[in-house]
Amino acid sequence: MSTLKRILVPVEYSEKSEAAVLVAAAMSRRHKAVLRLLHVINPDTYSFSGSDKLVVSMSTEDVILSELSKLQRWADSLLQGQSVQCYVECRIGIVHDRILEKAQEVGADLIVMGSEERSGMRDYLLGSDTYRVLKEAPCPVLTVPGNTQATDFKQILFSLRPVEGALDSYEFARRIIQKNKAHVTILALFDNRQAETTTLLTQAIRQLDKRLKADSIKADMLVTETDSVSDTLLQKSADLQTSLIILMASPELSFTNFFKGAVARQVIRRARVPVLSMRPHQSVDRPILPIRGGIKSMQRIFSLVQAS
Structure with missing residues (x-):
């Protein structure tokens, strides 16, 4: 733990x-x-x-x-x-x-x-x-940020990205979620042009849903296609008036140029609220098998999670 x-x-x-x-x-x-x-x-x-x-x-x-x-x-x-x-x-x-x-x-x-x-x-x-x-x-x-007023985190935006080890951040983040009795929004971001990202995000959504239920944490789930992670993440944070962004920072990826280390930097520099950044502890070099169906597959997974 x-x-x-x-x-x-x-x-x-x-x-x-x-x-x-x-x-x-x-x-x-x-x-x-x-x-x-x-x-x-x-x-x-x-x-x-x-x-x-x-x-x-x-x-x-x-x-x-x-x-x-x-x-x-x-x-x-x-x-x-x-x-x-x-x-x-x-x-x-x-x-x-x-x-x-x-x-x-x-x-x-x-x-x-x-x-x-x-x-x-x-x-x-x-x-x-x-x-x-x-x-x-x-x-x-x-x-x-220097202008931060709140010292507790009641509205948390948890960014779920299609990288190996994406759920490593949850084990640490859940302690903060529970201590703050926070409302959590899971923002799952993917690029439909990359089959690899679809595969990883599909797996991560399923696993995270199970963990949230096991920990009795209620969360909203948003699945969004984007070609700019930092822009989408910051806009959602502003729309939801979040008090904390949780981000998996992964500066070294071998299989895609979609999620770069620069994402974490852009979010941190532009965010108006605190940003909790973590790096995955697992390797990203393991072979992965793409699934077919692109955005339709993501929509089916999202529907299954919501229905359960």
Whole structure:
């Protein structure tokens, strides 16, 4: 059974960091989880020019102590009156490296980060710290926009995509669904031009329906054909006024170009609500047998699920 007992929150004293901490604190209370705040210090931040024009730097120990005191005051002010078990830590180095390092050390069950809203080819090619953490994190990553107000998730949009391991995300997500007593909408997305995606999605819908019933979770099911996953997902989220999007992020696929790793990035950068991203633990390289019938087959499966 998936548990949520250790939550890691990288912070940088920004609006999006505040939003991430408040969401993480609420989750910590619901799941009785330990909260760990991590601030990564740029090694050049404390360098300055002396009177002899030589570069003088504070010692590493002094830098960490200074920032640790600042982080503790910031956390105390932000979490005042909230009953959460919270620890703070500062490290020096490259942001995403230190975050991933800390996540491994403490066995984090979830990383909660402020989402980065950027654009332009340079950012697309190099990638943000948030996206680099998403690609390499040993656990799910929850990204939180800076304007997030709600700290609970009452309306959840669960994206079901035709990739191997698509249901890996459910085992973790169901704990969040149950703790929030949330209403869930399953959005099954497929491209009718790809027989492989139809096969995988058909199997996933059947399996997910069984699991939802076994867990006594009521959910609406929407099956949608699309050639733009991010656009469709974000539009449905807006239409349904969801408070959380759950997305399977799969940056490496060998059998189709339909669902690329860029999807997760586009959704995270454009979403107005938190996005919970997970990567599949299963290989996508196993041979699959396509079924015939395309969209008609998908409609039959959808009808069977609804009727059951």
